[in-house]
Amino acid sequence: MSPNKTVYVIDDDPAMRDSLDFLLDSAGFKVTLFDSALSFLDAVPSLGFGCVVSDVRMPGLDGIDLLKRLKSDNKQLPVIIMTGHGDIPLAVEAMKLGAIDFLEKPFEDERLLNTITVALSRADHERKGESVTADITARIAALSPRERQVMEGLIAGLSNKLIAREYNISPRTIEVYRANVMTKMQASSISELVRLAMRGGILKD
Incomplete structure (x- = not known):
């Protein structure tokens, strides 16, 4: 089975969305763009597994609110937060809420690509591990x-x-x-x- 290559980009800046879409698509990722955390959350029930790349500061629901919602809904999606200069305290809060990493803008393209690849690989491994444990538990039952x-x-x-x-x-x-x-x-x-x-x-x- 081919490795998961799905990425969900959430950013209210159209130029940033287009830039990330081009970069990730060129690197072989399957990209879906969202202009707000709310539009992403509305779509989540119909979305498959993938890595979320979200800006932390957005109107309406911001990246922190997004993480809180995903956590309360028990959605097991790896989330990478993008932050502006001076948002490190927010980034630390995001990590405490379950974000697996944060990138301070402007970041190197290669760093983003590597972070996403590692996030998807680790999450796939954990999901397979959970599946094995569930199978063993069923055998015991x-x-x-x-x-x-x-x-x-x-x-x-x-x-x-x-x-x-x-x-x-x-x-x-x-x-x-x-x-x-x-x-x-x-x-x-x-x-x-x-x-x-x-x-x-x-x-x-």
């Missing part, structure tokens, strides 16, 4: 109560015999449950089962 007990015994390092004694059932039955656990969890070894249990949150590292 699919275990029966007895299979869950056997799994907890296995990751605690107990033998089949000790687990059988704990629940007053035969070791042979534990072998069946153990096989079911390994199949459902898609684990080929106890060490892999332990790693999955840690990722799924039932065993703390």
